[in-house]
Amino acid sequence: MIADYSNLAMVTSVVLYLLAMTAHALEWASARTARVAEPALVSVGAGETAGKPAADAPVATDRPVPSRRVELFGRVGVAITVVAALTHVTGVVLRGIAAGRAPWGNMYEFITTSLAIVAIAYLVLVLRYGMRWLGLPVTLLLTIGQGLAVTVFYVQVSELMPALHSVWFVIHIIAAATAGAAFNIGGIASILYLLRTRAEERGRVRGYLARVPSAEALDRVSYRTLAFAFPLWTFTIAAGAIWAQYAWGRFWGWDPKETMSLVTWIVYAVYLHARATAGWKGRRAAIVAVIGLFSFWFNFVGINLLVSGLHSYAGI
Amino acid sequence: MKNLVAWLRFAWTTLTSMRTALILLAVLGVAAVPGSLLPQRPTNPVGVSDFLKAHPDYGPWLGRLGFFDVFGSAWFAAIYLLLFISLIGCILPRTAVYLRQVRALPDAGPGRLDRLPGFVSGPVTATASDVLADAERYLTEHRYRVRRDAGAVSAERGYLRETGNLVFHICLLTMLIGLGWGSLFSFKGTAIVVEGQAFSNTLTQYDEFGAGAGFSSSQLAPFTVRLNSFDVKFEAGTVQTGAAREFNAHVGVTVPGSPEVQQSLQVNAPLQIGGDSVHLLGHGYAPVVTVRDGNGDVAFSGPVVFLPQDANFASQGVIKVPDGRPERLAFEGIFLPTAVSGGASGMVSAFPDVLNPELLLNVWTGPPKVETGQPESVYSLDRTGLTQLMRDGKPVTVGLAVGANYQLPDGKGSITFDGWKRWTKLQVSNSPGGWLVLGSVMLAVLGMALSLTVKLRRLFVRVTPATITPDETTPAAALRDAGGSSLTAGSSGSVEPTVPEEPARDEPASRRAPDTMTVSVAGLDRADGRGGLTDEVAALAAACGLGVTVTDTNEEEPQ
Ligand code: HEM
Numbered sequence: 001m002i003a004d005y006s007n008l009a010m011v012t013s014v015v016l017y018l019l020a021m022t023a024h025a026l027e028w029a030s031a032r033t034a035r036v037a038e039p040a041l042v043s044v045g046a047g048e049t050a051g052k053p054a055a056d057a058p059v060a061t062d063r064p065v066p067s068r069r070v071e072l073f074g075r076v077g078v079a080i081t082v083v084a085a086l087t088h089v090t091g092v093v094l095r096g097i098a099a100g101r102a103p104w105g106n107m108y109e110f111i112t113t114s115l116a117i118v119a120i121a122y123l124v125l126v127l128r129y130g131m132r133w134l135g136l137p138v139t140l141l142l143t144i145g146q147g148l149a150v151t152v153f154y155v156q157v158s159e160l161m162p163a164l165h166s167v168w169f170v171i172h173i174i175a176a177a178t179a180g181a182a183f184n185i186g187g188i189a190s191i192l193y194l195l196r197t198r199a200e201e202r203g204r205v206r207g208y209l210a211r212v213p214s215a216e217a218l219d220r221v222s223y224r225t226l227a228f229a230f231p232l233w234t235f236t237i238a239a240g241a242i243w244a245q246y247a248w249g250r251f252w253g254w255d256p257k258e259t260m261s262l263v264t265w266i267v268y269a270v271y272l273h274a275r276a277t278a279g280w281k282g283r284r285a286a287i288v289a290v291i292g293l294f295s296f297w298f299n300f301v302g303i304n305l306l307v308s309g310l311h312s313y314a315g316i
Numbered sequence: 317m318k319n320l321v322a323w324l325r326f327a328w329t330t331l332t333s334m335r336t337a338l339i340l341l342a343v344l345g346v347a348a349v350p351g352s353l354l355p356q357r358p359t360n361p362v363g364v365s366d367f368l369k370a371h372p373d374y375g376p377w378l379g380r381l382g383f384f385d386v387f388g389s390a391w392f393a394a395i396y397l398l399l400f401i402s403l404i405g406c407i408l409p410r411t412a413v414y415l416r417q418v419r420a421l422p423d424a425g426p427g428r429l430d431r432l433p434g435f436v437s438g439p440v441t442a443t444a445s446d447v448l449a450d451a452e453r454y455l456t457e458h459r460y461r462v463r464r465d466a467g468a469v470s471a472e473r474g475y476l477r478e479t480g481n482l483v484f485h486i487c488l489l490t491m492l493i494g495l496g497w498g499s500l501f502s503f504k505g506t507a508i509v510v511e512g513q514a515f516s517n518t519l520t521q522y523d524e525f526g527a528g529a530g531f532s533s534s535q536l537a538p539f540t541v542r543l544n545s546f547d548v549k550f551e552a553g554t555v556q557t558g559a560a561r562e563f564n565a566h567v568g569v570t571v572p573g574s575p576e577v578q579q580s581l582q583v584n585a586p587l588q589i590g591g592d593s594v595h596l597l598g599h600g601y602a603p604v605v606t607v608r609d610g611n612g613d614v615a616f617s618g619p620v621v622f623l624p625q626d627a628n629f630a631s632q633g634v635i636k637v638p639d640g641r642p643e644r645l646a647f648e649g650i651f652l653p654t655a656v657s658g659g660a661s662g663m664v665s666a667f668p669d670v671l672n673p674e675l676l677l678n679v680w681t682g683p684p685k686v687e688t689g690q691p692e693s694v695y696s697l698d699r700t701g702l703t704q705l706m707r708d709g710k711p712v713t714v715g716l717a718v719g720a721n722y723q724l725p726d727g728k729g730s731i732t733f734d735g736w737k738r739w740t741k742l743q744v745s746n747s748p749g750g751w752l753v754l755g756s757v758m759l760a761v762l763g764m765a766l767s768l769t770v771k772l773r774r775l776f777v778r779v780t781p782a783t784i785t786p787d788e789t790t791p792a793a794a795l796r797d798a799g800g801s802s803l804t805a806g807s808s809g810s811v812e813p814t815v816p817e818e819p820a821r822d823e824p825a826s827r828r829a830p831d832t833m834t835v836s837v838a839g840l841d842r843a844d845g846r847g848g849l850t851d852e853v854a855a856l857a858a859a860c861g862l863g864v865t866v867t868d869t870n871e872e873e874p875q
Binding site for chain 1: 334335337341342344345348349351352353356358359387504583584585593595597743745747750753757758760761765769
């Protein structure tokens with residue numbers, strides 16, 4: 001009964017995310033047609049220092065005054081996302097109530113919970129820091145992710161396997177989902193950074209790319225989110241190892257999922273070192289961050305589907 | 317000789333450079349991937365042989381290159397050993413630099429402040445010492461370490477950043493030491509214990525046992541675990557039917573010199589006995605049978621451990637009756653906890669719990685065996701010297717429900733299926749050094765959090781009598797007059813201001829009165845990805861009585 005309401009909420013959230021994504025796509029499309037004032041391109045040049053907005057806010061770019069249409073679509077997109085996120089969180093909570101436990105027992109529940117955290121983190125970034133330029137990629141991610149969750153990964157409510165009855169498991173999952181949300185947002189910022197630097201080099205920053213912050217600011221957003229996520233991910237792996245010690249009597253066993261978590265961790269360690277190494281700053285570091293995001297997703301979903309190990313949970 | 321030294325020096329600096337560390341890390345990450353995607357011998361030997369069967373062309377090559385035991389392979393070890401040498405070579409010099417830095421005052425800063433990322437300058441009506449005192453107050457309040465020179469204040473904060481970074485990297489080392497220690501002295505063994513039976517912690521009682529090179533059997537804590545009963549619950553509903561829901565082993569634990577203590581052993585809740593941990597790893601069924609031989613004597617009676625083959629616990633096993641006379645007997649077959657007809661083999665199990673138990677066996681007979689003393693697996697049958705019992709040209713298949721009895725043809729004996737018991741697979745392990753690994757990891761997380769969040773920032777305030785602004789082209793004489801060799805155009809690096817004392821002290825009284833001074837405030841962040849510099853420069857400028865807009869040359873610099 002409650003489980004049915006949860007399902008309804010989840011499916012509704014997919015539809016709403018899709019609508020929000022459409023709104024942001026329209027925002028982009030109208031930004032494309034709106035003529036972009038040339039000075040937006042010059043922001044890259046050194047010496048162009050006077051009259052800048054306080055460049056500390058990650059948002060700060062000198063972009064042209066947006067047209068009314070662009071602004072309207074953008075606001076509508078955010079408004080729909082707020083409703084979608086509320087529905088989504090309701091779905092997760094109801095799922096937990098229906099199961100009588102924390103809703104982290106299988107792939108479906110992990111994905112829906114992690115994406116709820118992504119949605120909340122995104123809305124905080126938009127409403128507090130004005131980072132609305134994340135709208136299109138994030139709603140795209142949420143639409144695809146939630147869409148796959150309710151179609152491919154869906155399983156009915158059931159109890160937990162005995163191995164999952166552990167405080168450390170709960171800690172492990174919360175840390176993993178939060179770190180995952182940050183990896184996603186950092187990865188999106190890195191992808192945008194790569195697109196934006198390419199456009200800047202060609203001197204053709206137009207449309208959507210003209211509306212995202214400068215490459216430098218994108219780089220900073222990416223670094224800050226990943227610098228937040230990395231210690232948390234380290235902690236996630238440590239908590240998982242402690243849990244494994246309780247459940248299986250060994251804290252590390254090179255299980256495929258464990259191994260891939262370590263690979264993800266190493267990729268982000270490479271990212272942090274890359275930023276501190278001449279010749280690796282900027283583009284190469286951003287590419288490493290994108291590889292890290294793929295590695296994270298592959299570990300999260302791919303390993304469970306392709307490789308069997310101790311971490312193959314009930315119902316995928 | 318000289319060449320060798322030069323070469324070694326080159327090798328060392330290359331190996332310990334940040335770039336090498338970066339590349340080694342990347343290589344380590346790439347090298348670990350096949351260990352995740354390919355089946356690995358230590359964890360999944362069946363998967364490896366399946367893979368070799370499926371890919372006879374390149375499978376053996378992967379095997380030869382160590383791809384089925386990546387984490388035990390020489391090349392993987394080479395990568396992480398190089399990485400850790402590089403790490404040591406990186407930590408040592410950095411620690412030395414760090415210790416020197418922590419004890420020293422911040423340096424005086426670059427010659428020209430206007431080239432720094434955050435810079436502001438303007439006139440203030442106050443004495444130089446007042447301005448600098450204000451600056452100093454602001455800086456100490458904001459936890460900067462401050463250096464006061466004539467006409468200038470330099471400050472730095474964020475030493476904890478490097479502390480955290482060093483702690484993190486050192487913890488990686490201590491973690492490795494903990495792991496190495498663990499692999500030397502740890503042991504891990506498993507034993508199958510049937511309900512009603514007991515396990516004593518001695519080497520002979522283990523089914524499987526593995527230990528590090530430094531292990532000695534005196535490390536095994538003396539204790540006995542008796543399995544009184546084992547409760548299992550399986551999902552009977554329509555969702556995830558048959559999934560395990562609860563395991564609970566009721567055990568009696570005896571340690572020397574004290575009476576038996578009743579405890580409950582569950583998944584995620586291991587027992588801790590004398591430093592060893594006892595985990596519940598698996599479970600299964602042991603049919604209880606009574607076998608009479610051709611002479612009519614009971615030749616075997618008791619539970620026999622069968623090993624589960626599928627999720628519904630269809631279990632395979634062998635009942636050996638070496639003491640049967642005139643012929644010895646052996647039975648080979650499966651136990652089905654919930655037998656239903658179906659499948660190619662005729663009968664399958666439909667549920668993991670016992671609802672309709674059935675035992676299906678083939679029978680083998682042969683002359684009594686000469687005792688060789690050779691150990692033999694209890695789970696497989698060595699058929700040499702045995703012939704399968706046939707009737708009408710077909711193998712005899714015994715199908716027994718609980719309580720049923722079967723008379724073998726030709727008076728060779730009989731078998732009774734008395735019932736069944738559960739067994740549990742216990743794992744006993746001890747890994748010393750675990751606390752060192754855990755402690756290192758936790759400390760590493762803290763260090764990393766510090767190192768990634770603490771701002772590393774330097775701020776500078778300089779005061780010169782008015783009319784001198786760094787932007788103006790000022791005659792050299794005026795520059796000297798201002799006592800600002802720090803303003804010498806083009807100088808780079810840190811230059812000590814050469815003014816011997818503060819103007820306010822030795823100047824005539826007329827110059828002491830509040831006067832119009834040019835105050836320059838500037839700052840820079842040493843770690844990337846930080847914002848807020850301009851705000852802080854502005855705040856410091858305001859604290860010095862200056863109120864102007866700040867230029868920020870760093871934020872939009874090209875890559
Ligand atoms: C086992 C291998 C290594 C791992 C996993 C690793 C990991 C990390 C991580 C995660 C960071 C960022 C967090 C922090 O700043 O504390 C970092 C920073 C740093 N690492 Fe390593 N590291 C390793 C080896 C090395 C080596 C061999 C060197 C020296 C060549 C080195 C030099 C540095 C430096 C200088 C930083 C600071 C970068 C900055 O200022 O942002 N690391 N390392």
